[in-house]
Amino acid sequence: MENRVTDLLKIKYPVIQGGMVWCSGWKLASAVSNNGGLGLLGAGSMTPELLREHITKCRTATKFPFGVNIPLIYQEIDGIMKVVVEEGVKIVFSSAGNPKTWTKMLKDNGITVVHVISSSKFAKKAEDAGVDAVVAEGFEAGGHNGREETGTFALIPQVRKTVSIPLIAAGGIGTGAGILAAMSLGAEGVQMGTRFALSAESSANVEFKRLCTNLNEGDTLLSLKKLSPTRLIRNGLFNKLKELEDRGAGADELLELLGRGRTRIGMFEGDLENGELEIGQIASSIREIEPVETIMQKIISEYNDSLKKLKEEDEW
Amino acid sequence: MENRVTDLLKIKYPVIQGGMVWCSGWKLASAVSNNGGLGLLGAGSMTPELLREHITKCRTATKFPFGVNIPLIYQEIDGIMKVVVEEGVKIVFSSAGNPKTWTKMLKDNGITVVHVISSSKFAKKAEDAGVDAVVAEGFEAGGHNGREETGTFALIPQVRKTVSIPLIAAGGIGTGAGILAAMSLGAEGVQMGTRFALSAESSANVEFKRLCTNLNEGDTLLSLKKLSPTRLIRNGLFNKLKELEDRGAGADELLELLGRGRTRIGMFEGDLENGELEIGQIASSIREIEPVETIMQKIISEYNDSLKKLKEEDEW
Numbered sequence: 001m002e003n004r005v006t007d008l009l010k011i012k013y014p015v016i017q018g019g020m021v022w023c024s025g026w027k028l029a030s031a032v033s034n035n036g037g038l039g040l041l042g043a044g045s046m047t048p049e050l051l052r053e054h055i056t057k058c059r060t061a062t063k064f065p066f067g068v069n070i071p072l073i074y075q076e077i078d079g080i081m082k083v084v085v086e087e088g089v090k091i092v093f094s095s096a097g098n099p100k101t102w103t104k105m106l107k108d109n110g111i112t113v114v115h116v117i118s119s120s121k122f123a124k125k126a127e128d129a130g131v132d133a134v135v136a137e138g139f140e141a142g143g144h145n146g147r148e149e150t151g152t153f154a155l156i157p158q159v160r161k162t163v164s165i166p167l168i169a170a171g172g173i174g175t176g177a178g179i180l181a182a183m184s185l186g187a188e189g190v191q192m193g194t195r196f197a198l199s200a201e202s203s204a205n206v207e208f209k210r211l212c213t214n215l216n217e218g219d220t221l222l223s224l225k226k227l228s229p230t231r232l233i234r235n236g237l238f239n240k241l242k243e244l245e246d247r248g249a250g251a252d253e254l255l256e257l258l259g260r261g262r263t264r265i266g267m268f269e270g271d272l273e274n275g276e277l278e279i280g281q282i283a284s285s286i287r288e289i290e291p292v293e294t295i296m297q298k299i300i301s302e303y304n305d306s307l308k309k310l311k312e313e314d315e316w
Numbered sequence: 317m318e319n320r321v322t323d324l325l326k327i328k329y330p331v332i333q334g335g336m337v338w339c340s341g342w343k344l345a346s347a348v349s350n351n352g353g354l355g356l357l358g359a360g361s362m363t364p365e366l367l368r369e370h371i372t373k374c375r376t377a378t379k380f381p382f383g384v385n386i387p388l389i390y391q392e393i394d395g396i397m398k399v400v401v402e403e404g405v406k407i408v409f410s411s412a413g414n415p416k417t418w419t420k421m422l423k424d425n426g427i428t429v430v431h432v433i434s435s436s437k438f439a440k441k442a443e444d445a446g447v448d449a450v451v452a453e454g455f456e457a458g459g460h461n462g463r464e465e466t467g468t469f470a471l472i473p474q475v476r477k478t479v480s481i482p483l484i485a486a487g488g489i490g491t492g493a494g495i496l497a498a499m500s501l502g503a504e505g506v507q508m509g510t511r512f513a514l515s516a517e518s519s520a521n522v523e524f525k526r527l528c529t530n531l532n533e534g535d536t537l538l539s540l541k542k543l544s545p546t547r548l549i550r551n552g553l554f555n556k557l558k559e560l561e562d563r564g565a566g567a568d569e570l571l572e573l574l575g576r577g578r579t580r581i582g583m584f585e586g587d588l589e590n591g592e593l594e595i596g597q598i599a600s601s602i603r604e605i606e607p608v609e610t611i612m613q614k615i616i617s618e619y620n621d622s623l624k625k626l627k628e629e630d631e632w
Contacts, residue, residue, distance in 0.1 A: 119533045246542075304631045
């Protein structure tokens with residue numbers, strides 16, 4: 001397997017593990033990188049000093065490339081960027097913010113920059129800002145999400161037509177068949193969050209993982225549209241938020257209920273009723289918490305099986 | 317090309333034209349059937365007598381199979397079913413209702429029944445009710461939509477695992493590459509609404525079609541969740557509804573604003589500000605109003621190109 005994504009990121013398979021809050025520490029990232037994908041540390045739930053620790057540990061745990069996901073709206077962004085440069089990180093996936101602000105500085109420091117977008121308009125902006133590739137993430141994805149609500153099926157071909165840089169698909173992808181489907185639509189690689197968030201090496205609370213592997217379709221919904229659209233599990237907190245929204249509450253009232261640290265409470269500390277639980281729609285297809293090695297093996301063999309099957313199809 | 321869907325429906329290509337309100341009369345359905353797909357008359361916007369007229373005309377216009385889409389919650393459902401049986405219709409696609417109610421009667425009359433669902437739970441119910449196949453329609457689709465909001469990427473593999481009857485994918489599919497992606501996920505055919513709604517033969521108002529071929533991502537959103545979730549274009553009516561919803565209006569207030577006949581006003585009469593405009597997300601990829609023959613040729617050649625490209629991929 002060799003294409004623009006494997007070449008750019010120097011990886012064996014074009015499979016990237018999403019850098020998610022509370023899930024993506026050095027254990028997960030190094031396991032994915034050791035198994036031929038690209039592991040990403042999730043800076044969104046780390047202080048700069050904690051990120052430094054994870055980078056150091058990840059470097060010891062794998063000799064393969066890994067990267068850091070950085071939400072650009074993060075309040076400690078300056079400290080995070082300083083650590084990334086000082087520690088000689090080679091790959092940054094940026095998200096949730098303007099790619100113009102940091103891309104030049106990162107590239108000047110020899111860092112490969114990939115930006116996560118949810119529309120072809122933002123893909124074009126990212127390309128114009130000089131990023132090396134984009135992740136196009138559809139409505140199915142967990143956590144923060146685009147206001148356009150474009151599903152992966154409609155999003156990927158649209159972004160493919162709009163930009164010429166390498167395109168990585170995300171949102172609703174958790175299997176090898178999903179990877180092949182994304183490739184059919186024009187993607188050159190995939191980013192999978194949910195599947196890896198529910199791996200043994202993910203640092204999320206095990207009760208959270210167990211809940212996620214028992215979800216059905218419709219158990220996550222895009223919420224908080226008056227703040228920043230976020231896909232959440234329908235738990236106690238979700239229901240309280242929905243009740244407020246249904247009776248017309250504004251942003252202030254929602255923020256007051258939310259308070260701070262709700263994802264930590266839910267995903268890290270395991271308070272499944274009062275925490276903010278972010279996970280993607282594809283969770284309803286994932287029934288087991290497995291080691292990354294098993295997940296990667298399954299994905300690769302599913303991909304090969306699906307490809308083999310398609311190769312038997314006749315032209316129309 | 318031959319598989320369970322082409323065998324069941326006796327068509328050349330496993331491409332079904334969605335039976336949409338105000339778009340799918342005999343001209344559209346017969347054109348699709350004449351070009352190797354399956355045309356469906358959309359009974360949802362027809363009186364029983366008008367449906368009879370369209371069936372008669374469609375039979376004259378094509379010697380190939382065609383069918384009728386029937387929303388089961390339709391108020392004139394008894395009259396519609398009577399016409400379908402009396403006219404010897406061979407294929408019914410039912411949607412929006414309980415498949416148990418009518419499937420047996422239709423099957424007893426020698427009619428092939430396909431039911432449209434938005435979740436694997438409903439797919440199982442449809443299979444148990446004895447339908448011959450299901451259409452699994454994802455969040456990207458225009459018009460009425462499931463409460464689970466599951467995107468096509470996550471929905472198809474889930475339904476594939478749940479039922480063993482033939483599976484047709486819908487929602488966000490408008491190109492040959494999209495068909496191949498749906499097949500990769502386990503579908504055996506596709507239903508395309510939006511692409512055919514914007515064809516020359518669609519009976520929708522030409523101003524509506526022109527608006528649709530100029531939409532961008534995010535210009536349709538799932539709306540009316542307190543009534544029945546419906547994907548609409550963000551026009552004047554949508555904004556009024558959203559304003560009500562944002563300040564906490566209940567179902568009664570929304571219904572009062574809506575009144576009756578809003579889809580007719582918008583999609584058939586062409587009042588783009590005050591009408592209810594139903595179309596799928598994939599509209600943002602469609603820039604031309606073309607004859608069905610051209611659309612089918614393009615889809616087939618895109619499918620073949622995408623398949624050829626995938627066949628060159630190495631296994632991992």
